[in-house]
Amino acid sequence: MRYAVLGTGVVGRTIAGKLASLGHEAAIGTRDPQATLARTEPDGYGNPPYSQWRAEHPQVRLETFADAAAHCEVVVNTTAGLSSLEALHSAGAANLAGKVVIDIANPLDFSRGMPPLLDPVNTDSLGEQIQRAFPDTKVVKTLNTMNAQIMVAPARVPGAHTVFVSGDDAEAKEAVTELLVSFGWPTSDIIDLGDITTARGAEMLLPIWLRLYGAFGNADFNFHIQGAHHSA
Amino acid sequence: MRYAVLGTGVVGRTIAGKLASLGHEAAIGTRDPQATLARTEPDGYGNPPYSQWRAEHPQVRLETFADAAAHCEVVVNTTAGLSSLEALHSAGAANLAGKVVIDIANPLDFSRGMPPLLDPVNTDSLGEQIQRAFPDTKVVKTLNTMNAQIMVAPARVPGAHTVFVSGDDAEAKEAVTELLVSFGWPTSDIIDLGDITTARGAEMLLPIWLRLYGAFGNADFNFHIQGAHHSA
Secondary structure (H helix, E strand, C coil): CEEEEECCCHHHHHHHHHHHHCCCEEEEEECCHHHHHHCCCCCCCCCCCHHHHHHHCCCCEEEEHHHHHHCCCEEEECCCHHHHHHHHHHHCHHHHCCCEEEECCCCEECCCCCCCEECCCCCCCHHHHHHHHCCCCEEEEECCCCCHHHHHCHHHCCCCCCEEEEECCHHHHHHHHHHHHHHCCCHHHEEEEECHHHHHHHHCCHHHHHHHHHHHCCCCCEEEEECCCCCC | CEEEEECCCHHHHHHHHHHHHCCCEEEEEECCHHHHHHCCCCCCCCCCCHHHHHHHCCCCEEEEHHHHHHCCCEEEECCCHHHHHHHHHHHCHHHHCCCEEEECCCCEECCCCCCCEECCCCCCCHHHHHHHHCCCCEEEEECCCCCHHHHHCHHHCCCCCCEEEEECCHHHHHHHHHHHHHHCCCHHHEEEEECHHHHHHHHCCHHHHHHHHHHHCCCCCEEEEECCCCCC
């Protein structure tokens, strides 16, 4: 499968690296590839510059949002939540049309200090915003409730723990579920919350996630729904 | 210990019944005890009228909010979240002063249909509103993230699962933690999130809880933080 991973941060690199290691074609999309490659300093979170990561992952192409989206079958949004719609518009509605868009981003607003707030929240979600802005795509919200390393290596956290899936299209959710299984997620730990409006609940886990991260001092934890039973 | 449990709904009854079974003095506070006792129909959720529950729990007194608060050492707020401040004002700031207020309520707004929204949310929480309105109390937010039956009988859900505690006063949180242990919570499953502003995160679990309840068709589940390690 050919994937376009939008976003050059840790989540994008981690997902793209995992996809490549599984034998998929993966391109990372960014606003300006030359600018991304020109950076030589660590980013604001202390992550090494993209060029360093790229040297270790030569099989992952770096392209514009539009080029990456045009040549893929599935799009993964890992951009900063408040820039996600802009990034997807740069990718282009025509390049996204008919495709599954896996949305891993969280709409965290750091402009009013720490801890960040969610925008939108409660009556809307980023997942829904993307689905409304690009009605010809099939948006599936998933993986946004945990650290990037755990997304692609759930066994980092001992015991059972949960990944949520939200989306309007049953086939798209099935395809994403298969991808999650290939990442190492047992099907019993994958919970289908329902339609894309359920992304609100998944995104609203971020505030307590951030507090737990603060309380624990590390991100090697995840939510687990204990006692879950499907009524079907 | 003498407890005032504000609210005659299922959460209030369950907590008061458990406190009485543990040998505590428990009074349930309500706006108008005579009106509460006069009801003979099930409530909007299909729960039997209070008078029926009372006949099975004669040791739990039913009093006005003010009387219950005046004669207790610890207050438990189980009223509907959007009425909690009004109920606590009826209880009276003087009757609450110096006391621990355990806040179990969620500020769910059902006025715009289902699923309910949170009000406040994101930049504030009901726990913080109560602490601000009654600065002489020690508010501890806890138990609001699960079904009432699980609050007082955590073993209903097999395996480890989590109860969160938020509050500004360390001694109050310690006292509440002891109460939770007496309800059956292992200390290893009790997570201190931090100050009362962390109640935002705990209250923002409700939207996904409600979706999970919808997906599972039953409420016998709880959040578990898997891989949690305290950095201390």
